[in-house]
Amino acid sequence: TTLSTTFLGQTFASPLFNASGVRCFDKDELNSLLASASGSLVTKSCTREARTGNPEPRYVATPLGSINSMGLPNKGYGYYLDYAKAHDYSKKPLFMSVAGLSLDDNIAMVAAIRDAALPAIVELNLSCPNVPGKPQIAYDFDAMDRMLAAVSAEYDRPFGVKMPPYFDIAHFDLAAEVLNRYPAVAFITCINSVGNALVIDIEREEVVIKPKDGFGGLGGDYVLPTALANVNAFHRRCPEKRVIGCGGVRSGEHIFMHLLAGASLVQVGTALQEEGPGIFARLNAELAAILERKGYASIDEVRGRLKTL
Numbered sequence: 001t002t003l004s005t006t007f008l009g010q011t012f013a014s015p016l017f018n019a020s021g022v023r024c025f026d027k028d029e030l031n032s033l034l035a036s037a038s039g040s041l042v043t044k045s046c047t048r049e050a051r052t053g054n055p056e057p058r059y060v061a062t063p064l065g066s067i068n069s070m071g072l073p074n075k076g077y078g079y080y081l082d083y084a085k086a087h088d089y090s091k092k093p094l095f096m097s098v099a100g101l102s103l104d105d106n107i108a109m110v111a112a113i114r115d116a117a118l119p120a121i122v123e124l125n126l127s128c129p130n131v132p133g134k135p136q137i138a139y140d141f142d143a144m145d146r147m148l149a150a151v152s153a154e155y156d157r158p159f160g161v162k163m164p165p166y167f168d169i170a171h172f173d174l175a176a177e178v179l180n181r182y183p184a185v186a187f188i189t190c191i192n193s194v195g196n197a198l199v200i201d202i203e204r205e206e207v208v209i210k211p212k213d214g215f216g217g218l219g220g221d222y223v224l225p226t227a228l229a230n231v232n233a234f235h236r237r238c239p240e241k242r243v244i245g246c247g248g249v250r251s252g253e254h255i256f257m258h259l260l261a262g263a264s265l266v267q268v269g270t271a272l273q274e275e276g277p278g279i280f281a282r283l284n285a286e287l288a289a290i291l292e293r294k295g296y297a298s299i300d301e302v303r304g305r306l307k308t309l
């Protein structure tokens with residue numbers, strides 16, 4: 001059994017890597033992911049200028065997962081571009097997550113990434129739920145269309161998009177219709193956190209995070225079925241594109257579910273935040289054991305094999 005796979009012409013020894021935003025803020029964290037058993041790594045979503053983000057507490061783990069309203073803290077795109085320039089791509093592929101606060105910022109950032117002519121893969125974040133006053137682009141289909149038209153015109157290479165969860169079949173149809181207008185969108189990462197949830201501490205009779213009156217994006221066990229549905233919905237609707245699964249993964253079984261639903265690669269968020277980069281060795285072993293037990297020679301054979309009744 002092998003866990004290796006190819007994606008956008010690059011080889012991944014494992015399909016697993018971090019979800020953007022998790023343990024990927026600076027070069028020390030990125031180098032810890034590089035040294036781990038992950039198949040790749042993705043940088044924290046970046047903006048044109050560095051940001052400190054929202055006041056703390058802004059990330060809290062709960063028994064069933066996590067809630068966060070980080071507010072897009074990052075070192076600015078130049079920092080991550082420098083990291084991408086110094087990265088040794090023979091070790092493992094690298095993704096750069098881009099989350100500009102405006103269309104012009106995204107254009108400027110992807111133009112700089114394009115000019116650097118690196119093997120780095122761009123994941124355009126259309127789904128940050130925690131920047132006050134900035135509604136999620138991917139929940140406004142016209143805005144998403146305009147953003148993809150502009151970015152695909154500027155960035156002359158395949159790239160991917162990080163999508164929020166949708167909860168209505170008509171929305172799967174509308175979002176896929178927009179994405180299918182852009183052949184340059186080679187992959188779709190589903191899902192970002194389930195936005196604007198509220199976790200309550202009953203002893204204190206209080207919310208648990210400071211920003212946005214306690215409203216934040218949900219991750220972990222809470223979101224696995226929603227993540228699987230979004231992976232499968234876009235896998236079915238976008239046959240020319242690949243899907244990266246993200247959401248609710250903390251075991252080999254969860255990864256196998258994402259692969260059955262149609263995922264080519266799988267990102268780990270909350271569980272990585274809580275367990276650390278050592279999680280990748282555990283998850284690789286658990287996934288390999290499942291493939292062995294079921295007689296699959298590679299993860300590619302599992303992709304999209306989910307049966308309906």
Ligand SMILES: C=Cc1c(C(=O)O)[nH]c(=O)[nH]c1=O
Nearest residue numbers: 045070071072128130193217
């Ligand atoms: C890029 C901002 C994001 C953030 C954040 O920085 O608050 N949190 C998420 O759960 N998803 C995001 O996409």
